[in-house]
Amino acid sequence: MTSTATAPPPPDIRSDAPDTGPSARTPTRLAFGQRRTKWDMKLSPYLYISPFFILFIVTGLFPIGYTAVISFMDWDLVRGTGEFIGFDQYVYVLTQPKFWIALRNTFSIFLLSSVPQLLLAIFIAAMLDQNIRAKTFWRMGVLLPYVMAPVAVALIFSNMFGDKYGLVNTLLADLGIPAVPWHSDAFASHIAIATMVNFRWTGYNTLILLAAMQAIPRDYYEAAAIDGANKFRQFLAITVPSLRPTLIFVIITSTIGGLQIFDEPRMYDQYGTGGADSQWLTITLYLYDIGWGQWNFGRAAALAWILFLIILAIGVINLLVTRRLVRDEGSVRR
Amino acid sequence: MKLSRRTTAIAAIASAASIALITAGCSPAADAGSGGDGEIELTVATFNDFGYTDELLQEYMDANPGVTVVQNKAATSNDARANYFQKLGKTGLADVEAIEVDWLPEVMQYSDLLAEVPSDVTDRWLDWKVDAATDADGRLIGYGTDIGPEGVCYRSDLFAAAGLPTDRTEVAALLEGDWAKYFEVGAQYTAATGKAWFDSAGSTYQGMINQVEAAYEDPDSGDIIAADNSEVEDIYNQVLDASATQSAHLGQWSDDWFAGVGNGAYATMLCPGWMLGVISGNAEGVTTWDVADVFPNGGGNWGGSYLTVPANGKHVDEAQKLADWLTAPEQQIKAFVAAGTFPSQTEAYSDTALTEFTNDYFNGAPVGEIFTNRAKAVDVAPFKGEFYFQVNDAMQKALTRVEDGTQDKQASWDQWVQEVGAIG
Numbered sequence: 001m002t003s004t005a006t007a008p009p010p011p012d013i014r015s016d017a018p019d020t021g022p023s024a025r026t027p028t029r030l031a032f033g034q035r036r037t038k039w040d041m042k043l044s045p046y047l048y049i050s051p052f053f054i055l056f057i058v059t060g061l062f063p064i065g066y067t068a069v070i071s072f073m074d075w076d077l078v079r080g081t082g083e084f085i086g087f088d089q090y091v092y093v094l095t096q097p098k099f100w101i102a103l104r105n106t107f108s109i110f111l112l113s114s115v116p117q118l119l120l121a122i123f124i125a126a127m128l129d130q131n132i133r134a135k136t137f138w139r140m141g142v143l144l145p146y147v148m149a150p151v152a153v154a155l156i157f158s159n160m161f162g163d164k165y166g167l168v169n170t171l172l173a174d175l176g177i178p179a180v181p182w183h184s185d186a187f188a189s190h191i192a193i194a195t196m197v198n199f200r201w202t203g204y205n206t207l208i209l210l211a212a213m214q215a216i217p218r219d220y221y222e223a224a225a226i227d228g229a230n231k232f233r234q235f236l237a238i239t240v241p242s243l244r245p246t247l248i249f250v251i252i253t254s255t256i257g258g259l260q261i262f263d264e265p266r267m268y269d270q271y272g273t274g275g276a277d278s279q280w281l282t283i284t285l286y287l288y289d290i291g292w293g294q295w296n297f298g299r300a301a302a303l304a305w306i307l308f309l310i311i312l313a314i315g316v317i318n319l320l321v322t323r324r325l326v327r328d329e330g331s332v333r334r
Numbered sequence: 335m336k337l338s339r340r341t342t343a344i345a346a347i348a349s350a351a352s353i354a355l356i357t358a359g360c361s362p363a364a365d366a367g368s369g370g371d372g373e374i375e376l377t378v379a380t381f382n383d384f385g386y387t388d389e390l391l392q393e394y395m396d397a398n399p400g401v402t403v404v405q406n407k408a409a410t411s412n413d414a415r416a417n418y419f420q421k422l423g424k425t426g427l428a429d430v431e432a433i434e435v436d437w438l439p440e441v442m443q444y445s446d447l448l449a450e451v452p453s454d455v456t457d458r459w460l461d462w463k464v465d466a467a468t469d470a471d472g473r474l475i476g477y478g479t480d481i482g483p484e485g486v487c488y489r490s491d492l493f494a495a496a497g498l499p500t501d502r503t504e505v506a507a508l509l510e511g512d513w514a515k516y517f518e519v520g521a522q523y524t525a526a527t528g529k530a531w532f533d534s535a536g537s538t539y540q541g542m543i544n545q546v547e548a549a550y551e552d553p554d555s556g557d558i559i560a561a562d563n564s565e566v567e568d569i570y571n572q573v574l575d576a577s578a579t580q581s582a583h584l585g586q587w588s589d590d591w592f593a594g595v596g597n598g599a600y601a602t603m604l605c606p607g608w609m610l611g612v613i614s615g616n617a618e619g620v621t622t623w624d625v626a627d628v629f630p631n632g633g634g635n636w637g638g639s640y641l642t643v644p645a646n647g648k649h650v651d652e653a654q655k656l657a658d659w660l661t662a663p664e665q666q667i668k669a670f671v672a673a674g675t676f677p678s679q680t681e682a683y684s685d686t687a688l689t690e691f692t693n694d695y696f697n698g699a700p701v702g703e704i705f706t707n708r709a710k711a712v713d714v715a716p717f718k719g720e721f722y723f724q725v726n727d728a729m730q731k732a733l734t735r736v737e738d739g740t741q742d743k744q745a746s747w748d749q750w751v752q753e754v755g756a757i758g
Contacts, residue, residue: 184738276734
């Protein structure tokens, strides 16, 4: 910040100052006001946003740091004491076959839910973007599943995916298709859980994509129509490229959500521990079981940090991909 | 760096506001405790249904002027467990906290944080009930409430279809014997009908393992011995051999299992006293569920609870008085009538209110008398240490893997041995 001495006095004061005595004093007094104003200008924005950051430090940063401390300990939750044991907890977690199975399951469920979900959301959004009757009704309709509590959705779907007396298998039997072992085959269980996720999130993504579609200037479509492009060609050549930035946002949010998937697999069977052979054990479910099932918070903290690092790594990959895509998008628009 | 007075003030307000927000989130929700002139409020935290009705608590309040009793019910035992360990040794627990035997071994690690039950009431309960809640220093920390003596529940219509006796005394005579006998009758049944004899290997295993004195851990050292214990392996093999033909493969508490209770998917299941309510609640139209006064290989207990008094509570003496009163035989019988929680107090077994109690849903079965006999037949108090829950949980998964066809018997056993090795 500039010092008071070098700050030029305001022009109006300098011009109508006949006497040097008061004018010598006046600038100092005004300069203090100026300095205050400058401080004010510089600091106020930070102060206005400070409550969020103070809250974040206390409820976000501090727990993250404290989790790191606990992850190096054999921690006793009840007595609030621990014994420092170095990287033992990390070594334990990384050498557990269950951890790698959980990692596999998490990514499998993530892919099985995100990919069909996005394709479906783009399709529904494109349909809703057309001139259809009762627009608001349909738009509200797609969001309805999102309003339902995830646990309620999971309860209903778990019942439908019962191995013996579930609705889905009964329907399959009526069609002459053999029953699917939803709770013993890993891939089948992933599909069932992905279905719950898709049911809840497709509508949400549809609305975001719909908003993006409506922001595309209609002139493009008119020009394309005059050039003789059919609807499908218009969709591929205009709609999809224009959706890119929105798609990136949707992909990033669903990645974060997908890696933290918990409610659905937790409610999928009566025990909530990921199945007899860890068929649908996800990372967060494993973390919960270690922490709140076995009360081993040192180990759970180590796993939490590993998950944090995984998400961080994927975030970085996302960032790099995003940058490339955004540059690409610029070249498309020319 | 110097801040102007205004910005300092803003900063102060901003940080004060955020701190206020934070502390508001942390402060205890309810200000439980004392009012003026000797008035005290005691809180009792239970789960599911302990049978402590408002009338019962009112009775205590009438007898003890100046004391108000408030009951907080958690929905499930798991919720209560999470709450218990997050607050034990700190603040926020109720004056009297209920715990379940499933997590009693975990509680016993912190027995020093709980008030000791006065020695003049300890002979009120069954010996094994007291032993399980007594720590290495000989301190009893739990007031026993109920136990889960096991009988055998069966579907009389399915028995009739297989040409087996249907009367409950004849069924008891038929099943009298060890587990081999139970599976032998099961083989007869499945041969005659082609249907399942019991619900799942897991729930049957539970009944069998609860008769083993030291199944998973060495009572002296606390070391895990599960993988080397031949008794465990024998039971594992025995139940899975039977399960191949006789089990309905319905994992207990799954949606399919609840459907099976009502649709006759299996003919028998092991039945602690509290299971009667589960059956009648999930098979409402069915009139043929019955219960026999028999259990393979002697007696067996599954479940049950205690009341504990955290030692750092505000009103420890008053809370102990209340826990003492609630677990007296007279009150426990009332709780049994209200919710079917079978007493762990020996004196209750000679009380006609208990012995003459019948259950209409089970065709008027004298359940009071049956479960009194079942309780007296329990002669083993299985040792359950710190890791019992985890080892048993892994075992249940091993049994499920075989039942749902994911793995064969040997592969599943090997995986269990590997998992047990990683516990601790």
